[in-house]
Amino acid sequence: MIDIKSIINTLNSEEQQKFVAYLHQKNKRKDAKNIQLFKLLAKPDSDSKVICKQLYKTKKSNAYHALRKRLFQSLIDFTANKNLENENSIDMQIIKYIVASRTYLLQKNYDIAYKILDKAEHLADEHLLFPILNEIYHTKIQYASDYPKVNLDTLISKQNENQKKHQLEDQLNMIYAKLKTTLNAINYQGKVINFETELNEILKASKIELNKSLSFKSLYQILAIANISALVTTKYFQIEDFVLKSYDILKSKKETDKQLYYQIQTVYIIANTLFRNKKFETSLIYIKEMEQLMQLKRHVYQKEFILKKTLVEALNLNFLNQQVEAISLIEIIIVKKHNDLETLLDLHLTLLMFYFQKENFVKAKSVLSKFYHTDQWYIEKAGIDWVIKKNIAELLLYIELQEDNLLYSRLKSFKRRYTDYLKQIGQIRILKFLNFAEQYYKKPELVLTKNFKTKLEASFKWTTVKEEDIFVMTFYAWLKNKIEQGNLYKTTLKLIEKP
Structure with missing residues (x-):
C-alpha cells in the first residue's frame, strides 16, 4: 500500500490549506469524503483502521481503499500542478511549442512552425534543457528538406554540439550515482572500501573539461564528486581551489538562476568546504549568497535548504567566538517540523557539541537523551x-x-x-x-x-x-x-x- 501519509507530511500548513481548496473545487458531490480523509491522515497519530471506522463504521472497507487511491491521485495532481506553476513552467511552455509546431508541420505550414520552433529553441537553450533541445533540433532537421529557408548544416552542427553537452550531463550523472552508491556503502552500511581507488577507476575513462558551456547541474555533479571524495578522506583542503575556480567560471555566465536548485547546492558545497578548511568568515559570505538564492522564485527552495544553511552558519559562528548566536540559531530551527532527517540529526549533534564546549553538561545531556x-x-x-x-x-x-x-x-x-x-x-x-x-x-x-x-x-x-x-x-x-x-x-x- 502506498504511504499517503508520508506524502501529506511533505506539505506545510499553507500547502495543506491550498490542497483542501483544490479538493473543494474538484469535488462534484457534496458527500465526498476525500477532504475528511485528508484531514484525518494529516494528524500526527492517525491510524488507518481507526480512520476507516470513523468514515465507514467498520475497520475494513473496499470503499475506504478506493477513497485512498483517489486521494493519492489528487495529491499527485496537486503536487505536479504546483511545480508546473514554478520551476517547470518553462519546460511545459517549450513542450507546448513543440507539439503545436508539429501540428503545423503536418499541415505544411512551415513558416509558422519554424518560427514557433525558434522560440522553443531560444527558451530551451537559455535554460540549458539539453534533452528538450534535442527534440527541437530533431524536428527542425526532419522537415529541413521541405523548408529551404533553414541551413541544414547549421542545424546538424547545433544538434551535434547539444548532444555532446547532453552526453556530458549523462556521463556526470552516472559517475555521481556510482560514487554516491560507494559512499552510501561506506557511510550507511559501514563497509570498508578504498574510496580513492574507486574514484580513480571511475574517473579514469572520463575526460571532463570545465568551461562556460557547462550547466549548473553539471557543475554541481562535478563538485559533488569532489565533495564526496573530501567527505570520505576528510581532505577538504585538497578541493577548495578547484571548487572556487569552478563556481567562478559558471558564475560569470549571464542569468545564472536558470538552474537555481543546482546553484544553491553548489554554493552550499563551497560554504561547507570553506568551513571544513577553517575559513569561517569567507564561508559565511557564501552562506549569505546561499540565503539570497533561496529567496528567489518566491522562496521555492527555502524549505529544502534551510536546515543545511543553518547548520553551516551555526558552525561558523561557533568557531568565530559567537557561540550564543550559534546555539540560538539551532534552538530556533529544530523546534519546527522538517523532512530532512539527516541534517536535523546533524543539528542536534552540533547543539550537543556546543553545550559541551560551553561546559553546560546538563543541557548537553538533555540533547543526548533525544537520541x-x-x-x-x-x-x-x-x-x-x-x-x-x-x-x-x-x-x-x-x-x-x-x-x-x-x-x-x-x-x-x-x-x-x-x-x-x-x-x-x-x-x-x-x-x-x-x-x-x-x-x-x-x-x-x-x-x-x-x-x-x-x-x-x-x-x-x-x-x-x-x-x-x-x-x-x-x-x-x-x-x-x-x-x-x-x-x-x-x-x-x-x-x-x-x-
Whole structure:
C-alpha cells in the first residue's frame, strides 16, 4: 500500500490549506469524503483502521481503499500542478511549442512552425534543457528538406554540439550515482572500501573539461564528486581551489538562476568546504549568497535548504567566538517540523557539541537523551561517521558527569562494535583518544604529568592545522584543556586558530 501519509507530511500548513481548496473545487458531490480523509491522515497519530471506522463504521472497507487511491491521485495532481506553476513552467511552455509546431508541420505550414520552433529553441537553450533541445533540433532537421529557408548544416552542427553537452550531463550523472552508491556503502552500511581507488577507476575513462558551456547541474555533479571524495578522506583542503575556480567560471555566465536548485547546492558545497578548511568568515559570505538564492522564485527552495544553511552558519559562528548566536540559531530551527532527517540529526549533534564546549553538561545531556534509537538505526539514517561522533560525545559527557556505569557500559559496547572497523579505515587514533580519556577518568592527576602530555602529543601529530579535520581537533581540544586546566571553549578556539 502506498504511504499517503508520508506524502501529506511533505506539505506545510499553507500547502495543506491550498490542497483542501483544490479538493473543494474538484469535488462534484457534496458527500465526498476525500477532504475528511485528508484531514484525518494529516494528524500526527492517525491510524488507518481507526480512520476507516470513523468514515465507514467498520475497520475494513473496499470503499475506504478506493477513497485512498483517489486521494493519492489528487495529491499527485496537486503536487505536479504546483511545480508546473514554478520551476517547470518553462519546460511545459517549450513542450507546448513543440507539439503545436508539429501540428503545423503536418499541415505544411512551415513558416509558422519554424518560427514557433525558434522560440522553443531560444527558451530551451537559455535554460540549458539539453534533452528538450534535442527534440527541437530533431524536428527542425526532419522537415529541413521541405523548408529551404533553414541551413541544414547549421542545424546538424547545433544538434551535434547539444548532444555532446547532453552526453556530458549523462556521463556526470552516472559517475555521481556510482560514487554516491560507494559512499552510501561506506557511510550507511559501514563497509570498508578504498574510496580513492574507486574514484580513480571511475574517473579514469572520463575526460571532463570545465568551461562556460557547462550547466549548473553539471557543475554541481562535478563538485559533488569532489565533495564526496573530501567527505570520505576528510581532505577538504585538497578541493577548495578547484571548487572556487569552478563556481567562478559558471558564475560569470549571464542569468545564472536558470538552474537555481543546482546553484544553491553548489554554493552550499563551497560554504561547507570553506568551513571544513577553517575559513569561517569567507564561508559565511557564501552562506549569505546561499540565503539570497533561496529567496528567489518566491522562496521555492527555502524549505529544502534551510536546515543545511543553518547548520553551516551555526558552525561558523561557533568557531568565530559567537557561540550564543550559534546555539540560538539551532534552538530556533529544530523546534519546527522538517523532512530532512539527516541534517536535523546533524543539528542536534552540533547543539550537543556546543553545550559541551560551553561546559553546560546538563543541557548537553538533555540533547543526548533525544537520541533514543539504536546505533544501527542512526547508521541507516545519518551514517556511521555521525554515529561514531555521537558515541564519542556521549562517552566524554559521562566522564564529565562521572557516571561510571553508563561510561563503562557504553565504552565496552563501542570498542566491541567499532574497533575492527576503525582499524580497517585507518582511524586508530580514535581508539587511542578514548584510551587517554579513560586514563584521565581513572586518574585525573595523570594529565598534569609531563609523561602524559608527551604521549598525547606524540599520538596526535598532524601536519598542519590547515589540513587537519576540524572535528578531530575539537575532540583533541577536550584532552588538551584537561592538561591546561582552562576553559574548554577558549582552548578549542585557540587550538583551531593556530597557524
